[in-house]
Amino acid sequence: MSAAAKPAMPDQVQTALGLRAVGRLQEALDVLVTPGANIRDFYTVRADLQFALGRYEEAAGSYFTVITSEPENAYAYLNFALCLRHLGRWAQAAESFEKVLQFEPHRDEARLTLAACQLYLNRPQEALANFDRIWSDAARGPALFGKAVALQLLRRFGEAAAAYERVLAADPNSEEVLSNLIALSIEARELDGARRYSLRLLELRPQSTTALQGLAAVALERREFEAAVQYCGRIVERDSACVEAWHNLRFATGRIMSALKTPQAAPAAAGRR
Numbered sequence: 001m002s003a004a005a006k007p008a009m010p011d012q013v014q015t016a017l018g019l020r021a022v023g024r025l026q027e028a029l030d031v032l033v034t035p036g037a038n039i040r041d042f043y044t045v046r047a048d049l050q051f052a053l054g055r056y057e058e059a060a061g062s063y064f065t066v067i068t069s070e071p072e073n074a075y076a077y078l079n080f081a082l083c084l085r086h087l088g089r090w091a092q093a094a095e096s097f098e099k100v101l102q103f104e105p106h107r108d109e110a111r112l113t114l115a116a117c118q119l120y121l122n123r124p125q126e127a128l129a130n131f132d133r134i135w136s137d138a139a140r141g142p143a144l145f146g147k148a149v150a151l152q153l154l155r156r157f158g159e160a161a162a163a164y165e166r167v168l169a170a171d172p173n174s175e176e177v178l179s180n181l182i183a184l185s186i187e188a189r190e191l192d193g194a195r196r197y198s199l200r201l202l203e204l205r206p207q208s209t210t211a212l213q214g215l216a217a218v219a220l221e222r223r224e225f226e227a228a229v230q231y232c233g234r235i236v237e238r239d240s241a242c243v244e245a246w247h248n249l250r251f252a253t254g255r256i257m258s259a260l261k262t263p264q265a266a267p268a269a270a271g272r273r
Contacts, residue, residue: 012031012032012033012034012036012042013032013038013041013042013045015028015031016028016029016031016032016045016046016049017045019031020045020048020049020052025049025052025053026053028045028049029046029049029050029053032045032046032049039065039066039069040066040069040070040073043062043063043065043066044062044063044066044075044076046062047059047062047063047066047076047079048079050062051079051082051083056083056086056087057083057087059079059083060080060083060084060087063076063077063079063080063083064080067080072103074100074103074104074107077096077099077100077103078096078097078100078107078109078110080096081093081096081097081099081100081110081113082113084096085113085116085117090117090120090121091117091121093113093117094114094117094118094121097110097111097113097114097117098114101114106135108134108135108136108138108139108143109139111130111133111134111139112130112131112134112139112142112143112146114130115127115128115130115131115143115146115150116146118130119146119149119150119153122153124149124150124151124153124154125150125154127146127149127150128147128150128151128154131143131144131146131147131150132147141167141170141171144163144166144167145163145164145167145176145177147163148160148163148164148167148177148180149180151163152180152183152184155187157184157187157188157190160184161181161184161185161188161193164177164180164181164184168181173204175201175204175205175208178197178200178201178204178211179201179210181193181197182194182197182198182201182210182211182213182214183214185197185214186214186217186218189221191218191221191222194214194217194218195214195215195218197214198210198211198212198214198215198218199211199215201214202215207238209235209238209239209242212231212232212234212235212238213231213235213244213245215227215231216228216231216232216235216245216248219231219252220248220251220252223255225252225253225255225256225259226252226256228248228249228252229249229252229253229256232245232246232248232249232252233249236249
């Protein structure tokens, strides 16, 4: 058979894209064997498939191959950074998100995730600056929540509480916001607020350990030991390994028993006539 008569080999990338379009991700990945001439498309499609399958370490390697050949490929840098975030490599992820923003300064997805990485790295001031630079409507909600977390870490409790309340106004049933408000209120020694948010969370989730811990903390601060025993008892029923709850339960029970053992003042004897 002449060279002209030989059947054409199917293009691996096109075949993989066709399989991906119908949801056959693993089959699509298996098709990609040799890169051929178009290295960028080959490794980009392979990385996208690995990412979709949750194989973040492999996907990071494939995206990095694209970056090596095209150092200004913002798409590859963004997804490489997302892989690193999924792998918990916060510092490297933050560096990569910063690189993306050099190419596309208005890309809120990258700025939002960069700020989240900075929170994990305990760099709340930098995170706050990035949350404040978010401009798109779609990202404003998550940015406001992130800003509240950054302000809480900076111990700017009043500003943090106001930001959380704005998030809560948009999503009244947010357990995450209520949990953070409980922690903030306890740290700021706002006991009424801690109790209010704890009861609100308990209405949403009657088994919430966070809500019970908030109520227990308030009861202990107010020396309401019987209530503290009740809340701590409910916590250890749900989480028998919670050392703090066992400690507080023993402490509160001990204070109640101590009070019961204290002799009461005897009533004055009536004088005899």
